[in-house]
Amino acid sequence: MAPTGLWLIGARGSVATTAISGLLALRAKVIRPVGCVSALPTFEHAGLPDWDEIHLGGHDIVDTPLEKRAELLAESGVIPPAVFEAVRTGLSEVDTEIRCGYHPATHAGSQADAARRLSDDLAEFAQRNGLARVVVLSVSSTEPVFPSLPEHATLKALEAAMAVPGRTVLPPSSVSAYAALRAGCPYVDFTPSTGIRLPGLRELAGLSDLPYAGCDGKTGETLVRSALAPMFATRALAVRSWAGTNLLGGGDGLTLADAEHAGSKLASKGRGLATLLGGEVTAPLHIDNVPDLGEQKVAWDHVSFEGFLGVRMSLQFTWSGYDSALAAPLVLDLARFMAAAHANGESGPLAPLAFFFKDPLGTDEHRLAEQFAMLAEWAGSL
Amino acid sequence: MAPTGLWLIGARGSVATTAISGLLALRAKVIRPVGCVSALPTFEHAGLPDWDEIHLGGHDIVDTPLEKRAELLAESGVIPPAVFEAVRTGLSEVDTEIRCGYHPATHAGSQADAARRLSDDLAEFAQRNGLARVVVLSVSSTEPVFPSLPEHATLKALEAAMAVPGRTVLPPSSVSAYAALRAGCPYVDFTPSTGIRLPGLRELAGLSDLPYAGCDGKTGETLVRSALAPMFATRALAVRSWAGTNLLGGGDGLTLADAEHAGSKLASKGRGLATLLGGEVTAPLHIDNVPDLGEQKVAWDHVSFEGFLGVRMSLQFTWSGYDSALAAPLVLDLARFMAAAHANGESGPLAPLAFFFKDPLGTDEHRLAEQFAMLAEWAGSL
């Protein structure tokens, strides 16, 4: 396939650093593509870009070198020491393709100015590397819920407001999405932040004939829920309550345990369960910050259900994983699938990618097996 | 639909008693059909017999009245007291349709004689109640593994051996299957015992144009496994080990914890996992008899898997349920689906019923969602 760019918003974060290290390691053949959905035999003939056809770049608002970030992840057990050594040089090279991201607190002019700068970075990245296309994918920290404004309704109103100096009409995630679309890039929301989910931005995507996908990568508790909930539904077992507790360390724990930030995350987690089960279930959900867990996350779910003759039974599970190791291969998968979709001329929300998201755009399908079937069928048609 | 018989082998066991009580309760409208797959909207137009179109009868080698058995299940928490009161009279009526089962220890003549008696019971039951067809379904205790014999290979050799007085060429489950087929009845194996799984018996089913299904109802640990294992497979996560422990009380615990009996059960549990994951996984599995749990069963599974960059993670679950309450509605479902299949002229192993079994006949599909899709599609074609 033609050379493809993968531009990461939040390029120095844990997920991005793991994805970048992993891609370098795959190219160097020091790891196998475990966890990479796109490497399954199912997708062998889907015309996806090869590992060495993907060029990396990105935005971030911090400037810790990638190599330093990867070293910390190696200490946390996410990146094996041998892999770190193998990709160390490559990380420095990718570092030269990371540009300063946008944050209202450090930006003086209008949001239109900011978006223009971000778009320019994308255009230059494509030109410098001779890329046929650049997939922009956001893995930045989850934002607090951003208030809904009337200016979000149409592209025209939005751009008018963005032109006002000092005015913050969009959260950073949406400025990035806008910049991506303006630069003609397919866009993927891997976080629960607002991003592209505003009528004005979706209007722009439509006008630009660009595909986009999201939201919120499905990597742990919600993944398991989307596999288990259909079991109860197809067996006609009546789920009465589904309680969940998430223990997170790292920066994610800090960000998400904060009630305001967690708002968007909890909402995207809850939506799926309601759809899968029919909406009438008691489903308390917590996210706790447990710094000591580091990159690990632990989720406990307790499902209470009614069976034949009204008998009460229960299922509980504990999921213990490394968030970045679960998310990173999906980031690479999404880059490959989006590149193929764009090459294929697709536009609008890409429902066949629902398999990857907690809160999929373009479909209400939350059942994991059905999502995979959709993905496989779509990929077969590329 | 025309009146249908459901003839239960092991009609006084926990599963049968719960199924019978439940059917009576459904007819009396004192319970909703929770746990009944066939009552889902998906199957509304599949032409299945209604609850009051199903007539009950069966064989058993014990003679405790159904009412007494149901009372014990009420004390164990499987049948609510109010339901028990509502069906008490009905149970006595069903009791009059239960005939003495076959057991080598109490039978003098040849197995051919025994089979003839069982077939006659079926024919009389059908005639007495004006039934269009009788579905025979085995829920008797799991048998020890029965040795493979050359006589099992063909119907001719089998019938010759069965005619020899005092010779035990078949385990009781297979004698029942033979009798069912000879009486022109569709047959369902809800247990892991040998039953219909002998070439000579499958030959007879073919000659008789009869449908059959099995084996071993999927009600707990294996059900969850068939929902979860595809998640690992489609996410390209490499399962390294999948350990399981089952704690069972009741007669089932006693029967299955015994190594020889457990042989067939453990084998049918293991086959599914190997197929779902590709066969190279360490999968120790135990069944322990814990009498104190009564009708409850508890299963703990621990899955260790490898993700991106070789990182190790784990998932564990605990399933806590009432075996009979999980199995009973499926017994009713199978009676309805088999009746429809027979009415529709189908014959041979019914692969679309794989959804209900640990070790499905006629297909290697163990993935729960795919099994449900097969069932729904097939039912839609009836």
Add this chain to the structure above:
Amino acid sequence: MAPTGLWLIGARGSVATTAISGLLALRAKVIRPVGCVSALPTFEHAGLPDWDEIHLGGHDIVDTPLEKRAELLAESGVIPPAVFEAVRTGLSEVDTEIRCGYHPATHAGSQADAARRLSDDLAEFAQRNGLARVVVLSVSSTEPVFPSLPEHATLKALEAAMAVPGRTVLPPSSVSAYAALRAGCPYVDFTPSTGIRLPGLRELAGLSDLPYAGCDGKTGETLVRSALAPMFATRALAVRSWAGTNLLGGGDGLTLADAEHAGSKLASKGRGLATLLGGEVTAPLHIDNVPDLGEQKVAWDHVSFEGFLGVRMSLQFTWSGYDSALAAPLVLDLARFMAAAHANGESGPLAPLAFFFKDPLGTDEHRLAEQFAMLAEWAGSL
């Protein structure tokens, strides 16, 4: 021993109803004293009142008959049907000894008037039944946290404020404690509400030479914690985080999940853990209302700890119990131990009863084994 009264504040609640039913069942010899600490051989010679030397009465603000409450508990699985039948008549008799409790919303005069009425009820109960003493024990619903007031500091200031008509200087739990002390009764706080924990009330207990004990019965998650935390401490393992989630149904779930009410409960749960481990542990704790669980409560705790060479390990447990069945026998135990303490002339906070409480008065000892040793030694000295 001389006839003893047990007066329950919240006498129609789940815990009280279970305790009353259980005492009647013990007298009728239809159950064994499982769960009753005071029935262990250790306490055989401690001179405790026998089951039939305890007379029951109490206050409540609802008037559902005890028999009706017990019937609901029987349906929830807390009281076996046969036990319910055996104690049904006895419950009606106890009902005649239940008087209307105090609640600010339904009381017109001063809190002094209210307390006087409650005291009179106690005195009449004692006289009517010829009781040597009456142990007052609170099992009423957990109150919202009551603000601290200057008038709480001394008995004098408190009584002056209580005399003001319409003034609410005390929460209901403290009015009950005051009334008990004024009537010369030993007092036990089985809840986390304010109760006797005000300087002015403790002053009164001292002046009256009365023993008292509390607070907050230790029946589930905290019980397990007090057994497990010393394991980490004596093994020099460094606990880094101890997260807990509690799922409660019934009225308790409703009351405690409410953040304000939960305040007192969460505080009393947290204090023990900090003391046991040294206070520097991350310990997020949640209480969720899951109505569908009914009388059941489920707690999940996840402990992350550091071992030799800094290696990280974990322990998690799930406790699944019936709150009332866990609390009720302790209520009877406390009545017996308090009666013996009073007969023995003890006064002030009874530290040897710490074994029963989440937040013990009179001691900082939270280690379960050490608490039991204290109890056994003290009982041996009676």
Add this chain to the structure above:
Amino acid sequence: MAPTGLWLIGARGSVATTAISGLLALRAKVIRPVGCVSALPTFEHAGLPDWDEIHLGGHDIVDTPLEKRAELLAESGVIPPAVFEAVRTGLSEVDTEIRCGYHPATHAGSQADAARRLSDDLAEFAQRNGLARVVVLSVSSTEPVFPSLPEHATLKALEAAMAVPGRTVLPPSSVSAYAALRAGCPYVDFTPSTGIRLPGLRELAGLSDLPYAGCDGKTGETLVRSALAPMFATRALAVRSWAGTNLLGGGDGLTLADAEHAGSKLASKGRGLATLLGGEVTAPLHIDNVPDLGEQKVAWDHVSFEGFLGVRMSLQFTWSGYDSALAAPLVLDLARFMAAAHANGESGPLAPLAFFFKDPLGTDEHRLAEQFAMLAEWAGSL
């Protein structure tokens, strides 16, 4: 204190390598003594040898250098890379003090000869390093159960049989114990193998006025059980079943999952539970070999118990730890406590060390808190 030797039988195994690395790291002050019981403030004045007063040596039948073994443990996550670097040189030095162990398959002469050689190694080690005493501690692989022989009954019969060339009257663990005693060394059994537990050997210990302790280090599931079982006992809750499953990787998993070897391990695990609970509990127990877990071990226990009014409840826990990291600090603790005991002139089985063992010698006390109290009191008396 005077210089002390710690001589490890199985000196190149995982536990020994971790203990040796840890001691070197403690001396180098690159780790804190987390997991070391003897470093608790309680034992500050017990006169134990300091970390740098302990000299290391040992026997083993394999000759992989310690440095190589430690490197593998570093890769498995048991020894942090930085610690490994800090102790690498030290490990080579200790390596020079490791001598060839005894194994029947590679030994030609009599067991008396073999024992003499082992004793000589001990004497030379002591002399070479100017040691006041040498504690011999076995951490070798668990042996198959060794048959009981009449010659084990007395020291005289035993020595007569040992003198017969080619005769194997003792398992290797007992030959080592004999050699230790003959060399005047205190002896500790950290494994469930036969070791010192033969009348003839205990007779020799008595004659030699030597202290000894064992058996089978309590590091995981049994540790938790000894903390939790007393909770049920003191709360008068009737445990009905206590089921356990252990998943082990590494060499330990391979050795113990084998039924014959596991015999001794399962027996020592079971004895404690029976004593703690009174012996009438259903307690199925499994050890599974799950190579993929590496040095990790996972244990799941399910406790079913009866409470007040016969209500059934349950507690389950999952323990996930690194076996060597749990055992190693206890090895160092035992060396220190045994040295102090020997210096203090104690002899016979050291019951105060029960805290460390699954199957303690010299006492039936299995309750963890009581064991710690015994240890603290004894250490205070040194």
